[in-house]
Amino acid sequence: MTRTLPKQITAGETLAWPITLTAYPAGDWTLTLILRGAGAIDLTAEADGASHLLRADAAQTTAWVPGRYWYVLRVSDGTDVLGLEEGTLEIRADLASLEAGHDGRDHVARVLAAIEAVIENRATIDQERYRINNRELQRTPLGELLKLRDRYTREAQRKAMAARGQSLLGRKIHTRFV
Known part of the structure; x- marks a missing residue:
């Protein structure tokens, strides 16, 4: 399986990631993104036809703590739970919420x-x-x-x-x- 998620997310911005899993259609399976790192975030996808839509509005993501996170994408049909993808990603700070003088260099x-x-x-x-x-x-x-x-x-x-x-x-x- 190729990488489904991006390497970076920016807090304070709306997320909308459509994910198509032909073996696990949205009508029969529920997709969940679990993030652990500087904070703990669980995001359940909405059904979008046969696809899954991982969605979080800007008000939700504003509260996300920036940093490196480990993630797992899981599907469940109510009985079985299967891990599909694991990896790391970075939640970047919302630039609009940072004070003057912020140094964004690494x-x-x-x-x-x-x-x-x-x-x-x-x-x-x-x-x-x-x-x-x-x-x-x-x-x-x-x-x-x-x-x-x-x-x-x-x-x-x-x-x-x-x-x-x-x-x-x-x-x-x-x-x-x-």
């Missing part, structure tokens, strides 16, 4: 920006270490910061490639034998 992007800010500020400071009375300050060596920046840059590039659906193994090298 961890990698935030850390990379922080490392670059430290490197930029370091350009005007030539001491790596100094002591005043019994207090000592030691800064991370510039070489270590550059290594960290390179590591997080590669991670950011991998994430961007994965988001575009590109291979994470590197570029293709085409060869021809004659």
